[in-house]
Amino acid sequence: MRKSSAILPLVPLAIIVAWVGYSFWQAYQPKPQLLQGQIEAQQYNISSKVAGRIDQVLVKKGQQVEPGQLIFTITSPELEAKLEQAKAGQQAASAMAEQAENGARSQEVAAAKDQWQKAQAAAQLAEKTYQRVNNLYQDGVVAEQQRDEAYTQWQAARYTENAASQMYQLAQEGARDETKKAAQEQVRAAAGVVAEVEAFTSDTEVTSWHAGEVSQLLLQSGELAPTGFPVVSIIDMQDAWLVLHVREDQLSQFQKGHQFMARLPALDNQSFKFEVSHVSVMGDFATWRATDSRTGFDLRTFEIEARPLQQIEQLRVGMSAIIELE
Incomplete structure (x- = not known):
């Protein structure tokens, strides 16, 4: 009885020591390295081959358009x-x-x-x-x-x-x-x-060649449209991809065809699988890092494009993606 009474006061102390030891152990464990990327999508600019004055813009921002749908019309008395x-x-x-x-x-x-x-x-x-x-x-x-x-x-x-x-x-x-x-x-x-x-006259009624969502209206009714100037821009979220920049010492994990998981904070931190579709070195500007003492050479930066392996609902351009390196 006396022995048990002597041990009881030591239990909180043991718990505290164990917690402190676990905390130190956690602190000195190597933390996972994270990379941040961004969602991009194919964008199309709809313009006219003829110069003239915008008559009507028949779409609005956020509207879904289909191939062959009339987007805007132009009036051109000179062409007539x-x-x-x-x-x-x-x-x-x-x-x-x-x-x-x-x-x-x-x-x-x-x-x-x-x-x-x-x-x-x-x-x-x-x-x-x-x-x-x-x-x-x-x-x-x-x-x-x-x-x-x-x-x-x-x-x-x-x-x-x-x-x-x-x-x-x-x-x-x-x-x-x-x-x-x-x-x-x-x-x-x-x-x-x-x-x-x-x-040329038929081009005064401009239709869309692609399906997508209207992202920008660059000109409005009554404004002059030069030849080839984009009037409406659309994005195709069915043709979206992830872009991230990695140092060349991390490039082995992002070879073409390699698959990895990426977490999207904007979509409740859900994780989705992506596959690397393109790898290219970036330009010389601001892509060199100081010489790493461990490797002994300067590190360049590569741009990685990866396509989602499944359709992601509510995906938007500009969303961040977090990748945890192995």
Whole structure:
């Protein structure tokens, strides 16, 4: 009885000593090394190929969009004017090609024939006049000069007749094959211009190429949109990944294809499995660390991208991820 009474006061002291010893043991145990990463996702910028004024923006931030959904529209009076010019040029080229294909009109052919017959009659008259003057010259009635003048007028009338005959034949035959082909090619070129302007016109109604969530509205209705300037940005959380930066002495744990667990504080500290999909060295700026006395060389930093192996609900861009190194 006396022995038990002597031991009882020592029990609290023993508990205190054990607790202190356990605390010291815990304090000197190596703590796990933690890395912090961040969630990223694929982002798409939706812009227009044509410059103009924003007419309507048909989506809002946070809205889910699907491929082919109308995002915004643009008004461009200059483009409409160019389309009218292109159509007018196409019609003019078609008319020229039709004219080349059909040849001269019947009235033009008849007029050319009349001109030829007129020249033919004049040539015949000039020939008869020359014959009469030549006979008078043979009889010594007229001078040689008059005979030469009559001969010259006859030859000139013959050339005029020949030219009128050629014009008449040309009117009958119509345009040459080369001229017809050139006219047809001009029609094709004009049609190409119209198609080009119409393609630009169709781009005044801009649709989304991808599914995702609207993250930014960079321009509003009434504002001017330059060519290629992003108007709406969307992110695709179905295509998300984890990005973290590691020193090269830790790189062996993050080889491509390696899987690891990451804890997401924003999602009640739930842990999810990721797989390394890409490893790349970062630029020289701010990625070198002072020489480690244990290794004897400077350490570079590598960027790791890892994809989740399952769909993570409520995942958002910018969420932190904690990785505990082995």
